[in-house]
Amino acid sequence: xxxxASVISMEFRKILAYRSDFWVTFIGQTLIQLIVARxxxxxxxxxxxxxxxxxxxxxxxxxxxxxxxxGTRILAGQNIGFLxxxxxxxxxxxxxxxxxxxxxxxxxxxxxxxxxxxxQLFFIYLIYQIIFGGMTFHPEQLFLGVLIFFVASxxxxxxxxxxxxxxxxxxxxxxxxxxxxxxxxxxxxxxxxMDFFPLWSQKILALTPFPYLISLPVxxxxxxxxxxxxxxxxxxxxxxxxxxxxxxxxxxxxxQKSYTGVGI
Amino acid sequence: xxxxxNLSKSFxxxxxxxxxxxxxRGLFIRKSxxxxxxxxxxxxxxxxxxxxxxxxxxxxxxTLVKILSGIMHPTSGEVSILGFxxxxxxxxxxxxxxxxxxxxxxxxWDLPALDSFLLLKExxxxxxxTYQFNIDYLSKTLGIADHLKTQVxxxxxxxxxxxxxxxxxLHNPKVIFLDEPTIGLDITSQKAVREFLKDYQRxxxxxxxxxxxxxxxxxxxCSRINIIRKGEMIYDGPxxxxxxxxxxxxxxxVTTKDGELEFTIPRxxxxxxxxEIFESHEVIDLNIQDPSIEDIIDQILKHGLQKQ
Numbered sequence: 001x002x003x004x005a006s007v008i009s010m011e012f013r014k015i016l017a018y019r020s021d022f023w024v025t026f027i028g029q030t031l032i033q034l035i036v037a038r039x040x041x042x043x044x045x046x047x048x049x050x051x052x053x054x055x056x057x058x059x060x061x062x063x064x065x066x067x068x069x070x071g072t073r074i075l076a077g078q079n080i081g082f083l084x085x086x087x088x089x090x091x092x093x094x095x096x097x098x099x100x101x102x103x104x105x106x107x108x109x110x111x112x113x114x115x116x117x118x119x120q121l122f123f124i125y126l127i128y129q130i131i132f133g134g135m136t137f138h139p140e141q142l143f144l145g146v147l148i149f150f151v152a153s154x155x156x157x158x159x160x161x162x163x164x165x166x167x168x169x170x171x172x173x174x175x176x177x178x179x180x181x182x183x184x185x186x187x188x189x190x191x192x193x194m195d196f197f198p199l200w201s202q203k204i205l206a207l208t209p210f211p212y213l214i215s216l217p218v219x220x221x222x223x224x225x226x227x228x229x230x231x232x233x234x235x236x237x238x239x240x241x242x243x244x245x246x247x248x249x250x251x252x253x254x255x256q257k258s259y260t261g262v263g264i
Numbered sequence: 265x266x267x268x269x270n271l272s273k274s275f276x277x278x279x280x281x282x283x284x285x286x287x288x289r290g291l292f293i294r295k296s297x298x299x300x301x302x303x304x305x306x307x308x309x310x311x312x313x314x315x316x317x318x319x320x321x322x323x324x325x326x327t328l329v330k331i332l333s334g335i336m337h338p339t340s341g342e343v344s345i346l347g348f349x350x351x352x353x354x355x356x357x358x359x360x361x362x363x364x365x366x367x368x369x370x371x372x373w374d375l376p377a378l379d380s381f382l383l384l385k386e387x388x389x390x391x392x393x394t395y396q397f398n399i400d401y402l403s404k405t406l407g408i409a410d411h412l413k414t415q416v417x418x419x420x421x422x423x424x425x426x427x428x429x430x431x432x433x434l435h436n437p438k439v440i441f442l443d444e445p446t447i448g449l450d451i452t453s454q455k456a457v458r459e460f461l462k463d464y465q466r467x468x469x470x471x472x473x474x475x476x477x478x479x480x481x482x483x484x485x486c487s488r489i490n491i492i493r494k495g496e497m498i499y500d501g502p503x504x505x506x507x508x509x510x511x512x513x514x515x516x517x518v519t520t521k522d523g524e525l526e527f528t529i530p531r532x533x534x535x536x537x538x539x540e541i542f543e544s545h546e547v548i549d550l551n552i553q554d555p556s557i558e559d560i561i562d563q564i565l566k567h568g569l570q571k572q
Contacts, residue, residue, distance in 0.1 A: 006386035010372070010379065017374045017415075094370045096335050098387050099358035260275065261335045 003100070004108055011112035030070065030124050037065035054195040059132055060222060061193075067145075067218045068190050070124055074117040074149045075156045075184070075213055077110035080177045082160075084167035093261045103252070107157060114153040118146050125221065138223055144230055145221030148237070152213045155237045156184065158244035159209070165248070168255035189215030209240040266309040266332065266439065266471055271341030273302040273327055273495075301327040303495040305341070311438070314465060314472040316486030316503070320565045324495040325475040329441045332473065333363040345439055359388055362437035364428055366444035373417040377427045380416070381434060388435035395434065402430045405460055422453035429457065433464065442474040446481055458484050479558050491561065493568055506560055515559075516541070519549040528555060 016022055041061045044053075051057060056064065083106060086092040095102040125142055163180055167173045185191055187210035194202055194215045205211050216233040219225040225233075277299045280290040302324045309315045317325040330336040332343060334350035334357070343350055348357035363370075371380040385395045403409040406426040411419055416427060425445065432440070442461070446454040458481060465472065465485075476482055482489060483503065491499040499506070514534050516527040518541055525545070529537050534552070541547060 003386040003389075006383050010375070010383045013379055014372065014374050090368055093335050093363075093365075093368065096353060097333060097358060097361070097363050097370070098384075099355035100387055257337045259336065261330050 004104075007105060007108045008112045008115075011109045012116070015113070015116055026120055026123075030066070030120070033069050034062070034066050034128075038062045041065070054193065055224070056193065056195075060224075062132070063128060063222060064193060064218060066124060066128060067121070067221060068214060070117060070121045071149050071214055071218055072185060072190055074114045074121065074146075075153045076160075076181070077113040077153055077157055080160075080181065081164070081174065082106065082110060083164035084173045084177065087164075087167040087259070088171060088262075090262050092259070096259075096261075103161070103248070106161070107154075110157050111150075111153065114150060114157075118150060121146060121149070141221055141223050144227075145217045148212075148217035148220055148230060148234060151234055151237045151241075152217060155209060155241040155244065156213055158241055158248055162244060162248050162251055165251045165255050168258045184210060184213055187211070188213045189218070209237065212237050212240075265311065265344075265346070266307070266473070267342075267344045268305060268307045268328075268332070269342045271302055271305040271328070271331065271338050271343060272300070273324075273331060273336070273339050274298050274300045300495050302331075302338070305492075305495075305497050307490060307497065307500060309471050309473060311471050312465075312469045313488060314461075314474060314486045316482040316489040317473060317475040317492060318482060318489055318561060318565075319475075319492035323492045323565075325492055326443055327495075328492070329363070329443050329473065329475060333361060333441050334358065335363075359435065360438045361441075362432040362435070362439070363441045364432045364443065364445050366425065366442075366447035369416070369424065369428065371416050371427055371431050374415065376413045377416055377419075377430065378412045380427075380431060381412075384431055384434055390435055394436070398434050398436070399430075402433060405463060406430065407456065422449050422456075425449060425453065425457060426460075429460065436468060438470050440470050440472045442472060442476075444476050445474070446476060446478055454478065454480065461485055479561070483557065491564055493565060498564070498568060503557065506557055506564075513555055515553045515555045517551040517553070518545065518547060520545040520547055522546075 038058075041058060045051070045058050053061070081088075083092070092102075095105055098105075122142070160177070160180065163176050164173060166176065187205055187208065188194075189197075189211060194205070194211055197205070202211075212233045216225065216230065220230045220233075275298070276296045279295045279297065280286055305324075305328065307315070317328065319325045327336065331338050332345065332350055334353045337351045346357065346360055348354055350357060350361075371377060372383075381395075381399065384390075390398070399412075403412060406429060408423060408426040408430065411423050411427070416424060419427065429445070445461070446457050449457065461472075462485060464470075472485075474481065474485060486503060488501065489499070489503050489506070490497055512531040513528050514531055516525075516529065516534075516537065518525040518527075522545070525541075527537065538550070538552075541550070
């Protein structure tokens with residue numbers, strides 16, 4: 001446990017190592033997203049002369065588009081290539097030399113980044129409430145939503161690790177990772193809320209992990225999801241996590257024999 | 265103790281023809297060949313020994329080190345280090361082993377070295393007293409104490425190498441693999457690293473395996489050498505015996521009125537050859553030497569042993 005605490009502490013120190021990057025990530029990026037989302041949807045609402053669309057009024061849709069990018073960052077933890085890039089350039093070697101389980105170590109660093117973005121989500125949510133008000137603040141929704149995001153990030157992390165491990169055979173998996181990110185963002189309701197999708201596609205997507213990764217936690221935070229559905233969603237995420245973990249172990253048992261430690 | 269028996273490693277290597285057409289063809293058809301990086305290598309290294317691995321680029325030295333340190337799986341053969349199979353990567357083995365790579369950093373670039381050391385302290389479960397003692401001893405001996413709070417990426421190459429050495433030795437490993445630890449360093453830093461390694465060896469008596477292209481490293485540190493050529497071990501023995509491998513030869517350097525001449529000839533022909541030279545040239549100076557170790561190894565690496 002002390003070792004894990006050190007890894008978490010180390011990762012936080014890395015996040016805080018570059019001041020300007022930290023403040024741009026923490027505030028600047030979100031501020032721009034808020035302005036873009038607000039002005040875009042304001043003009044959409046005005047041009048259509050409607051007060052709400054698919055149950056979303058202007059404040060709610062702005063909040064949705066504010067929560068989605070931060071939520072996506074929680075999911076994504078570390079940047080694309082957190083394993084494949086290290087396999088590609090040989091940095092991955094250090095985890096094979098140190099007496100640590102490579103996946104426990106990498107999961108810890110990944111989830112530390114997710115945890116950092118969870119703090120950001122709390123902060124942004126509170127700021128939004130102060131600026132735009134309008135909605136009643138429900139701390140239980142906020143906490144449940146962040147919890148779901150955190151469970152979702154574990155599920156997504158195992159999925160990413162599986163794809164990233166393909167680098168043991170294919171060297172470069174950047175395009176695969178970008179495609180995966182697009183699928184998760186689009187089919188998870190990150191580009192358009194899932195309520196805008198046709199009903200038949202919503203039913204099909206419910207069989208995949210995608211809607212539980214973004215749409216579920218965001219809508220939970222906004223109070224648009226019944227409690228029982230949120231709890232069921234956590235269960236679904238846990239099941240998918242177990243499936244991905246099993247597949248990950250299988251891939252690693254085969255792939256580790258292909259690792260050559262290039263670049264050394 | 266390290267015991268390696270009949271170790272072999274082969275890879276599939278893919279080839280692409282040069283140019284745009286080659287790239288387009290490579291999208292559909294990929295040619296490959298099998299590269300035998302190591303073939304039937306056997307060796308033993310005992311505690312307190314520093315074994316030097318010598319070989320040309322691509323000879324298989326680093327592949328051997330990667331297998332011994334557990335990074336890579338072999339194709340066949342057996343390895344036992346302190347009773348462990350390295351590629352099983354048991355934590356017990358990894359706590360007693362260290363790999364120092366001159367060309368690859370193992371510490372975290374964005375943080376000061378001391379931050380990396382703190383993490384390594386937990387990873388290797390080093391107690392506070394040993395940790396503090398080793399930090400003091402290593403930083404003082406390597407002369408790096410003033411740089412431990414600076415971001416690693418802002419250090420010079422020599423300082424970074426010293427930080428790498430510190431990181432690798434904090435846990436007092438019993439087996440140390442050094443893969444070109446002085447590569448790219450200036451002469452002063454090379455000397456400092458060599459002096460440090462000698463001192464460390466005297467003090468802690470670990471098993472060390474060193475690969476280096478600098479003969480000074482090998483001459484000063486290694487009691488025994490292995491020469492690897494095209495994946496095969498062609499010599500295993502003391503460095504001092506290497507001259508006997510090439511037969512008893514002498515190197516003649518002659519300065520004449522017309523310029524300089526050089527000959528490598530068998531010792532028994534020395535008198536006849538010298539006489540010939542004096543008869544056929546107006547000799548200003550004559551120098552007779554044993555061939556240098558560098559020259560002998562260069563010849564062995566180029567032509568193998570049997571052609572000498």
